[in-house]
Amino acid sequence: MTNDAVVARNVWRTYGADDAAVVALRGADLTVARGEIVAVTGPSGSGKTTLLNCLAGLDAADDGAIEVLGTDVRALDYEDAVEWRRQNVAIMFQAVGLLPYLTARENVEIALRLRGVDRSSRRSATAEALARVGLADHADHRPSELSGGQQQRVAIARVLAQPPKLLIADEPTGQLDSDTTLVVLDELRSAVKDHDLTIVMTTHDPTSTAFADRAVRLAGGLVLDEDAGA
Numbered sequence: 001m002t003n004d005a006v007v008a009r010n011v012w013r014t015y016g017a018d019d020a021a022v023v024a025l026r027g028a029d030l031t032v033a034r035g036e037i038v039a040v041t042g043p044s045g046s047g048k049t050t051l052l053n054c055l056a057g058l059d060a061a062d063d064g065a066i067e068v069l070g071t072d073v074r075a076l077d078y079e080d081a082v083e084w085r086r087q088n089v090a091i092m093f094q095a096v097g098l099l100p101y102l103t104a105r106e107n108v109e110i111a112l113r114l115r116g117v118d119r120s121s122r123r124s125a126t127a128e129a130l131a132r133v134g135l136a137d138h139a140d141h142r143p144s145e146l147s148g149g150q151q152q153r154v155a156i157a158r159v160l161a162q163p164p165k166l167l168i169a170d171e172p173t174g175q176l177d178s179d180t181t182l183v184v185l186d187e188l189r190s191a192v193k194d195h196d197l198t199i200v201m202t203t204h205d206p207t208s209t210a211f212a213d214r215a216v217r218l219a220g221g222l223v224l225d226e227d228a229g230a
């Protein structure tokens with residue numbers, strides 16, 4: 001038993017085979033304590049997205065041990081992984097992934113509906129979360145009527161409306177200007193404090209890296225300095 005949110009050991013992931021094989025992860029290690037915010041940095045192609053996908057059970061590691069919130073992620077079958085994520089994990093992809101025919105409000109609300117939150121709680125939590133990311137007056141806009149940064153804020157409002165145990169986020173502030181980045185990071189920090197949220201996020205952004213409790217660096221599929229402080 002461990003009180004860590006994430007314990008990944010010696011994780012390997014190879015794409016393709018033979019001459020075309022790309023080793024995306026070559027023995028990556030990562031430990032994240034509950035309530036910690038960890039930034040995963042490293043150059044493009046270093047394996048950051050692959051590592052997040054393996055932690056979330058969205059991609060299957062070839063070797064290694066991955067325990068997330070006490071669950072052996074590699075042992076979950078597809079349906080169990082879907083249910084486990086629904087109950088425990090929020091995921092923000094680089095491509096924000098809002099539903100195009102739904103408004104900002106509906107995009108936040110649907111995540112709550114999937115978790116069985118009742119209608120009036122959904123309404124109030126959604127309105128509050130959109131206000132916290134500065135989008136109260138954009139609630140009725142569809143993604144095509146929002147900038148990339150505003151879409152990213154809708155995805156963050158989804159997390160704030162009902163914080164999961166673990167947020168796995170691929171460049172969550174990548175499309176935000178520096179003022180908005182600070183607003184969003186502050187809101188995520190509040191969710192960590194109030195809801196015991198844990199965050200693992202990749203980032204290229206020095207503001208987000210400095211904001212994290214700890215930064216780790218990936219290079220060539222290996223986590224280089226897991227113990228280094230941010």
Ligand code: ADP
Pocket residue numbers: 015016022023024042043044045046047048049050051
């Ligand atoms: P990062 O997120 O740090 O930019 P990725 O995890 O996306 O890195 O990619 C790591 C390596 O794995 C890269 O060389 C990339 O081209 C390769 N890769 C990632 N996903 C796939 C895939 N689905 N098929 C083949 N190669 C992939």
Ligand code: MG
Pocket residue numbers: 048049050170
């Ligand atoms: Mg990536």
